[in-house]
Amino acid sequence: MADLSTLKYNLDSLIAVGMIRVSEVKWSQRERKIKIYELVEKIMILVPGCRNGCRMLVLELLAMEGRKSLYRG
Incomplete structure (x- = not known):
């Protein structure tokens, strides 16, 4: 079980x-x-x-999917 300081650190990071x-x-x-x-x-x-190399790939795939959804309706 994680201690409370770890939990607080992670919650604070997610808020930040x-x-x-x-x-x-x-x-x-x-x-x-x-x-x-x-x-x-x-x-x-x-x-x-x-x-960093796959960041562009993910962005390109998202852009392609966005264009497809425009044609669907």
Whole structure:
């Protein structure tokens, strides 16, 4: 099980890059703040192990798919 400092670091990193946000803050029975997180409404593509060379390939494939969807309807 990950310790709390690792979890906090990862949550803070996801907030910093705009992948999640705090949607509301609640209070626990012990009167501590509890943050409720949610995903932002963005399209995200994760490509594990992708280096700079494959970045262009991914962008080209996305552009090709976008052109196809324009012709579908």
